[in-house]
Amino acid sequence: MRNWIYPILIIGLIAAICFSLGLGAMKIPVGEVVSILLQKMGLLKDTGASPQNATVIFVVRLPRVVLGVLVGAALGISGAAIQGVFRNPLAEPGLIGISAGASLMAVVIIALEAAVFVGLSNLLGYYLLAFGAFTGACVAALLVYQISKTDGKPNVATMLLAGIAINALAGALTGLITYMANDQQLRNITFWLLGSLGGATWQTVTVLLPFVLLPLVLLPLTGKALNTFALGEVQAEHLGINTAAVKRNVVILATMAVGACVAVTGIISFVGLLVPHTIRLLIGVDNRKLIPASALLGGLVLTLADMISRTLIAPIELPIGVVTAILGTPVFLYILIKDKKKLSL
Amino acid sequence: MFIAEKITYETAGRELIKDFSMSMHKGELIAVLGANGAGKSTLLRMLGGEKHPSKGVIQLHGRPLKQYRAKELALARAVLVQHNVINLSFTVEEIVAMGRYPHNGQSTALSNGRVIQEVMEITGIEHLAERSYLSLSGGEQQRVHLARTLAQLWDIPNALLLMDEPVNSMDIQYQHQTLAIAHALAQKGFMVICVLHDINLAAQYASRIIMLKNGRKWYDGTPAEVLSTKQLYDIFEIDADVYTNPKTLKPYSLAKQVIINYNIINNTIMENNTQMSLKQQYLTYKQENPKKRIREAAQDLKVSEAELLMTGLGETVTKLKALLKTS
Numbered sequence: 001m002r003n004w005i006y007p008i009l010i011i012g013l014i015a016a017i018c019f020s021l022g023l024g025a026m027k028i029p030v031g032e033v034v035s036i037l038l039q040k041m042g043l044l045k046d047t048g049a050s051p052q053n054a055t056v057i058f059v060v061r062l063p064r065v066v067l068g069v070l071v072g073a074a075l076g077i078s079g080a081a082i083q084g085v086f087r088n089p090l091a092e093p094g095l096i097g098i099s100a101g102a103s104l105m106a107v108v109i110i111a112l113e114a115a116v117f118v119g120l121s122n123l124l125g126y127y128l129l130a131f132g133a134f135t136g137a138c139v140a141a142l143l144v145y146q147i148s149k150t151d152g153k154p155n156v157a158t159m160l161l162a163g164i165a166i167n168a169l170a171g172a173l174t175g176l177i178t179y180m181a182n183d184q185q186l187r188n189i190t191f192w193l194l195g196s197l198g199g200a201t202w203q204t205v206t207v208l209l210p211f212v213l214l215p216l217v218l219l220p221l222t223g224k225a226l227n228t229f230a231l232g233e234v235q236a237e238h239l240g241i242n243t244a245a246v247k248r249n250v251v252i253l254a255t256m257a258v259g260a261c262v263a264v265t266g267i268i269s270f271v272g273l274l275v276p277h278t279i280r281l282l283i284g285v286d287n288r289k290l291i292p293a294s295a296l297l298g299g300l301v302l303t304l305a306d307m308i309s310r311t312l313i314a315p316i317e318l319p320i321g322v323v324t325a326i327l328g329t330p331v332f333l334y335i336l337i338k339d340k341k342k343l344s345l
Numbered sequence: 346m347f348i349a350e351k352i353t354y355e356t357a358g359r360e361l362i363k364d365f366s367m368s369m370h371k372g373e374l375i376a377v378l379g380a381n382g383a384g385k386s387t388l389l390r391m392l393g394g395e396k397h398p399s400k401g402v403i404q405l406h407g408r409p410l411k412q413y414r415a416k417e418l419a420l421a422r423a424v425l426v427q428h429n430v431i432n433l434s435f436t437v438e439e440i441v442a443m444g445r446y447p448h449n450g451q452s453t454a455l456s457n458g459r460v461i462q463e464v465m466e467i468t469g470i471e472h473l474a475e476r477s478y479l480s481l482s483g484g485e486q487q488r489v490h491l492a493r494t495l496a497q498l499w500d501i502p503n504a505l506l507l508m509d510e511p512v513n514s515m516d517i518q519y520q521h522q523t524l525a526i527a528h529a530l531a532q533k534g535f536m537v538i539c540v541l542h543d544i545n546l547a548a549q550y551a552s553r554i555i556m557l558k559n560g561r562k563w564y565d566g567t568p569a570e571v572l573s574t575k576q577l578y579d580i581f582e583i584d585a586d587v588y589t590n591p592k593t594l595k596p597y598s599l600a601k602q603v604i605i606n607y608n609i610i611n612n613t614i615m616e617n618n619t620q621m622s623l624k625q626q627y628l629t630y631k632q633e634n635p636k637k638r639i640r641e642a643a644q645d646l647k648v649s650e651a652e653l654l655m656t657g658l659g660e661t662v663t664k665l666k667a668l669l670k671t672s
Contacts, residue, residue: 087432228443230433231493234395234426239497240419240447285433 005283009296016303017069021061023311028053064200067208068306068320069299071197071265072275074212074257076298079272080279080291081219081250084226086156089280092273093258096163096251100170101140102133102262103193107177109133110188126199129192130207130263137259140166145251153244154251156233195266195321197306204264211260215253216295222246223288230285268321270328271298277335346370347392347505347536352401354387354560361387362398362560369538369553371503374531376547377540379557380581385540386427386509388557392538393424393507405505419447422505423497427513429490434477437489441465444496452500460499467526468492469519483514491523498535506530508539512546524550544585545597548572556580572596608648623648624656 018037022028028036036054038044078093086095094100109132144166148159178189225246228236233243258272276294283289302320305327309318347369354362362384369375379385390396392403394410403410405421413421423444431440441464445457452460465471468488473481478489491511498504508527512520520543527537528550541547547554548568556564556571558580564571569589577585577598584601626646630637643650 089433224446224449227435227439228446230431230435231440231443231490232426232429232431235424235429237395237415238393238419238424238426239443240416242415280433284439285435286439 003289005279005289005293006296009293009300013069013296013300013303016300016307017065020065020068020303020307021057023307024056024061025315026053026056028057033057063202063205064197064306065303066205067200067264068197068302070205070208070212071261071268072271072298072300072302073216073295074261074298075268075271075302076275076294076296077216077219077291078254078257079298080276080287080294081222081226082254082272083276084222084229084287084291085247085250086160087229087232089277090273091160093254094167094269094272096159096255097140097144097166097170098137098255098258099262099267100167100174101136101138101143102259103136103267104140104170104174104177105132105136106192106263106266107174107181107189110192111177111181111185133263134259136170137262138255140170141251141255141259145248154247156247191319192266193321194319195268195324196317196319197265197309198317208260208264211256215257219250219253220288220291220295222250223286223291226250226287226291266319266321268302269325270332271301271324274328274332274335275301278331281335346404346406348402348404349392350402350404352391352398352403354384354391354396355399360560362391365401365560365562367555367562367565369536371534371536372531373553374528374537374539374551375553375555376551377538377555377557378542378544378547378580383557383580384560385557387560389424389507389509389538389540393422394418395424406503416447419497420451420501422507423494425490425494425506425508425511427509429486431478434479436474437470437476437478437481438465438474440478440489441470441492441496444493447497456500460496464492464495464499468495469522484516484519487511487513487515488519488523491526495526495530502534504535506535506537508537510540510542512541512543520546544572544577548596548598549593569596572598606647623653627653627656 018030018033021037022030022033032053035044036057040054040058075093079091082093082095083089083091085091106129109129144159144162145154147162148154148156150158178186181189225236225241225243228239228241229243229246231239236243236246261268275298276290279290279293279297283293302324305320305323308327309320309323312318312323349365349367351364351366352362353360353364365388367375377385377388387396391398394403394413397411405413410418438461441461442457444464445452445460448457462471465474468491470485470488470492473485473489478486481489494506494508498506506527511527512523515523524539524546527539531537531552539547539551541551551568553566554564554568554571555562556576563580564576572587574585574587577583577587583603585598586601587596587598589595590597623646627642630642630646634642637645639653640650643653646653
């Protein structure tokens with residue numbers, strides 16, 4: 001029935017990738033982009049495309065576009081699954097402290113960098129930042145998850161409240177460090193907090209890949225269980241679902257995906273919230289379709305947002321988090337106002 | 346066979362269910378009756394395997410309930426709970442189809458589809474199949490969950506069906522339809538346990554009635570054995586007459602009207618009003634019976650003398666006034 005969404009999203013994603021690859025300081029026509037890609041895959045021979053353009057695409061632009069697709073897919077799919085667990089279309093991965101924990105650690109490392117890690121090279125510093133942010137995300141999510149346990153089973157309402165508390169605490173500490181930071185640190189912190197796909201290399205892509213691929217493969221398998229969550233956890237258990245295991249798995253996979261993404265790109269807001277919501281409006285709420293479709297649309301949205309952030313006021317690059325928030329907020333408010341009555345907690 | 350042996354459920358130092366025992370065979374439809382807080386829902390939660398008894402054992406088909414894996418249990422018993430809250434706009438058919446989730450991989454998509462169709466027809470929701478669950482009325486939503494629960498067990502022999510107040514918010518047609526379905530399933534070999542509030546509905550459809558009070562089983566038997574004026578008073582503290590329906594030979598009860606003195610209702614707000622109206626009442630009373638004394642007036646108006654005096658009518662009662670002066 002509603003399976004038409006997949007081909008449309010896949011075609012849209014491929015088209016967005018091709019356009020994005022062509023845009024930049026040196027414009028390459030879409031036709032040439034396609035033939036260069038096909039040549040690389042061995043489907044076309046000797047297209048006459050300039051080797052210079054091929055280099056620009058493969059060395060500079062493709063890693064960035066691939067990173068965007070991966071991050072978008074990770075944010076979209078985690079958002080869909082987290083909303084399923086919380087039985088609430090307004091939930092998002094940030095709710096369980098992932099983003100706040102990651103920001104706190106990132107800000108700590110940026111602030112300490114000058115004092116402690118002076119000798120580190122740029123690349124090492126970058127990895128340290130990513131590793132720190134990922135650790136922060138995991139610690140925060142683990143803390144929220146452990147606090148939420150009642151009688152050995154995670155309680156969703158407590159998880160939500162614990163998430164709010166951990167978010168507030170991490171936010172306050174982040175604010176404190178930001179307040180004490182010097183100008184250069186402040187600039188780094190702000191840049192990181194606003195999110196960016198800049199600095200993407202094949203190396204970052206390979207580091208991120210396993211963290212995103214695993215959730216992309218495993219989260220769609222929870223679709224059926226998350227559908228029964230909509231009935232209520234008791235009802236889900238009556239249908240033979242191990243709800244505690246489902247919650248644990250979703251939290252682990254979402255933390256893995258989003259934590260790794262935030263570590264590499266900084267905070268990119270609204271994608272995890274809006275993408276699943278848009279899919280629901282298009283094809284309904286069945287999680288078995290919603291979860292994979294959210295991954296596709298997430299990739300598409302972030303590719304487009306990156307395209308805008310790179311080209312809108314080129315050569316200056318807008319932080320991608322700013323673009324997604326500015327474009328996302330009106331859409332979100334529209335949905336909120338339109339569905340006000342349906343969204344009862 | 347479904348057996349509960351001396352099960353007790355204790356939480357926070359209180360025993361919500363105490364030493365409850367029962368056994369049932371296939372073909373039985375048991376209605377559980379009891380006042381609010383008697384432990385009906387707690388009992389049903391234990392029987393359904395959601396909560397484990399602190400003491401005692403529950404056995405389904407000769408095997409302790411505890412030993413069932415969640416998936417096995419889902420293919421042997423279904424539970425229709427009282428409160429179902431859904432925030433996402435699933436279609437009716439999608440929700441009913443969730444009842445077939447435990448069967449996926451065991452039944453073909455074709456037979457699943459047929460079961461879904463059949464349960465939607467018998468619960469009268471087939472015309473709602475494509476509608477969003479959120480747009481339905483409370484009674485319709487309840488029928489959707491009934492259909493989902495039925496779908497879970499539809500093709501399972503000797504299954505156990507537990508229902509917690511299934512007819513809440515249903516109109517009278519579907520109250521009877523629901524109990525009739527439960528009755529028919531029992532005829533087919535199901536074991537059905539159903540918590541009900543409506544004594545007559547229970548008497549009409551159940552083969553057996555269990556009455557609970559304060560977490561204990563008080564009465565257990567056929568409707569004719571269990572329903573009597575005394576026993577209804579024991580359980581519900583109501584005065585009810587019990588008759589036999591001449592057509593079905595099943596008992597039915599009629600509760601007597603309960604009367605509450607309206608003067609004790611909401612005194613805080615009504616103080617002034619009652620005094621005003623009491624004054625009015627007294628004045629009209631005095632006009633009609635000019636010779637009556639205040640004591641008689643108070644008796645006839647069903648208030649105390651002091652209350653009448655407080656309305657400011659004291660000065661009209663000369664005798665009392667004199668008395669007050671001397672003392």
